[in-house]
Amino acid sequence: xxxxxxxxxxxxxxxxxxxxxxxxxxxxxxxxxxxxxxxxxxxxxxxxxxxxxxxxxxxxxxxxxxxxxxxxxxxxxxxxxxxxxxxxxxxxxxxxxxxxxxxxxxxxxxxxxxx
Numbered sequence: 001x002x003x004x005x006x007x008x009x010x011x012x013x014x015x016x017x018x019x020x021x022x023x024x025x026x027x028x029x030x031x032x033x034x035x036x037x038x039x040x041x042x043x044x045x046x047x048x049x050x051x052x053x054x055x056x057x058x059x060x061x062x063x064x065x066x067x068x069x070x071x072x073x074x075x076x077x078x079x080x081x082x083x084x085x086x087x088x089x090x091x092x093x094x095x096x097x098x099x100x101x102x103x104x105x106x107x108x109x110x111x112x113x114x115x
Contacts, residue, residue, distance in 0.1 A: 042102055044109030051094065052106070060113050066091060070113035079107050 048060060057064035072079070083103050086093035094103070 042105040044102075044105035044107075045112075047098070047102060048106050048109050051097075055091070060110055061115070069110045071115040072110065076104075076107050076111070079110060080104065083107070 045059070048056075052066070053059060055064050055066035056062075056069055060069035062068050069079075074082075080103050082091065083098070083106055084093060084095035098106070
């Protein structure tokens with residue numbers, strides 16, 4: 001009998017709507033936070049920190065497992081292509097992970113690095 005009550009209770013919980021869903025859907029979006037349909041807000045620094053920062057130390061300002069990127073003389077095209085295709089045995093390819101906009105945001109972040 002206890003098992004039957006537990007099954008009924010679990011089934012009832014599974015079929016009920018999540019708490020607050022109706023309230024969230026009925027709220028108007030905050031106009032101050034509304035994004036323009038033409039604006040792409042990609043944070044290259046955060047993407048770099050979470051994907052590249054393990055090997056490129058100090059946010060790319062120092063060598064680690066990967067080279068220092070601050071002050072690089074490589075072209076934007078070279079850096080973007082390296083992010084896309086990686087370097088066998090040294091760096092993973094991110095071309096199938098990141099969009100072109102995300103790759104360019106990372107390149108843009110690298111360009112802001114000062115030595």
